[in-house]
Amino acid sequence: MISPTLPAELKAALDGKLVGFSRTDAAQRSQKISTTYRKGGGSGTIKSEADALAYALARMPATYAAVAASLNALTEIVPSLAPGTLLDVGAGPGTASWAAAEAFPSLQDFTLLDANATLSRLALDLARDSTRLAECRYLPGDAGGNLAEVSQADLVIASYIIGELGEADQRKLTEAMWAKARHALVVIEPGTPAGYARILALRQQLIAAGAFVAAPCPHDKPCPLAAPDWCHFSQRLPRSQAHRQIKGAEVPFEDERFIYVALTRTPPDSRAARVLAPPDVGKAEITAKLCTEDGAALTKVPRRDKAAYANARRWRWGDAVIAES
Numbered sequence: 001m002i003s004p005t006l007p008a009e010l011k012a013a014l015d016g017k018l019v020g021f022s023r024t025d026a027a028q029r030s031q032k033i034s035t036t037y038r039k040g041g042g043s044g045t046i047k048s049e050a051d052a053l054a055y056a057l058a059r060m061p062a063t064y065a066a067v068a069a070s071l072n073a074l075t076e077i078v079p080s081l082a083p084g085t086l087l088d089v090g091a092g093p094g095t096a097s098w099a100a101a102e103a104f105p106s107l108q109d110f111t112l113l114d115a116n117a118t119l120s121r122l123a124l125d126l127a128r129d130s131t132r133l134a135e136c137r138y139l140p141g142d143a144g145g146n147l148a149e150v151s152q153a154d155l156v157i158a159s160y161i162i163g164e165l166g167e168a169d170q171r172k173l174t175e176a177m178w179a180k181a182r183h184a185l186v187v188i189e190p191g192t193p194a195g196y197a198r199i200l201a202l203r204q205q206l207i208a209a210g211a212f213v214a215a216p217c218p219h220d221k222p223c224p225l226a227a228p229d230w231c232h233f234s235q236r237l238p239r240s241q242a243h244r245q246i247k248g249a250e251v252p253f254e255d256e257r258f259i260y261v262a263l264t265r266t267p268p269d270s271r272a273a274r275v276l277a278p279p280d281v282g283k284a285e286i287t288a289k290l291c292t293e294d295g296a297a298l299t300k301v302p303r304r305d306k307a308a309y310a311n312a313r314r315w316r317w318g319d320a321v322i323a324e325s
């Protein structure tokens with residue numbers, strides 16, 4: 001399991017770039033960038049080095065935490081996965097590559113694909129002195145087109161990019177990414193109903209193409225949740241002083257809401273139920289919303305069943321758990 005906080009080398013590289021960078025300027029730029037995102041405008045407003053840095057300062061810790069949590073979920077279900085090569089699709093400042101380097105000591109070859117030259121320059125800058133990423137390759141331009149030209153990689157990750165594409169392009173990119181994933185594909189999106197819908201569509205598309213779901217779902221069946229119910233997770237991460245300044249935030253932490261799917265070429269050896277919401281710990285029993293092979297259900301664990309109750313007390317939203325019956 002890797003930590004949700006940025007690795008020391010990345011933090012040092014970011015801190016180095018922030019020397020002399022006005023927090024007020026960063027706050028204004030990141031505000032403008034997130035307003036554009038909320039309106040569905042994607043990362044198109046990130047045009048200058050200062051924009052890219054403001055974006056990285058505001059969002060990289062949270063998207064890193066979401067990728068880290070998704071990769072932790074994958075490695076828990078497929079502990080034997082040891083990829084040597086990575087394609088980071090829509091890499092931005094390189095967030096997913098850094099998280100994958102932490103999660104997989106086996107990774108040696110990193111290829112970053114991104115259409116935004118400014119963000120990509122920042123990615124290469126941040127990686128320059130890194131032990132693992134210094135030799136990473138960057139492919140500029142449309143990821144869909146570039147994927148057609150590259151060799152397969154053991155692991156493909158697409159973190160927070162699918163939502164920047166129209167529906168037809170989402171399907172095309174999904175197909176292209178799966179074609180290049182030798183062992184596994186992990187896709188992460190914001191934890192919103194729209195992000196969930198995109199992940200659901202991608203999941204269905206790739207199950208139909210022969211993929212297996214390693215996480216979060218403990219099955220390859222259609223999602224058992226019926227609208228308006230939906231699925232997402234939350235990762236808590238510490239907020240640095242600089243981050244608090246640019247976000248105007250008081251609390252020293254943030255909770256990143258995200259949704260992900262990890263797909264593999266071979267079926268996982270074992271699967272566990274997934275906790276879909278914070279469990280309710282009551283006096284007489286613990287009630288937890290679990291997704292199991294047989295569907296989603298509220299599971300009740302009575303206090304009188306001491307061992308099962310002690311086990312269920314440790315359950316957290318997003319965990320893969322064995323529910324004793």
Ligand SMILES: C[S@@+](CC[C@H](N)C(=O)[O-])C[C@H]1O[C@@H](n2cnc3c(N)ncnc32)[C@H](O)[C@@H]1O
Nearest residue numbers: 063090091092095114115116142143159160161
């Ligand atoms: C929200 S950022 C996410 C960056 C990074 N993966 C992360 O999680 O922090 C989305 C990235 O996708 C890139 N992108 C969007 N559409 C793209 C396309 N068609 N081809 C390549 N990159 C694309 C953008 O340039 C941007 O860097």
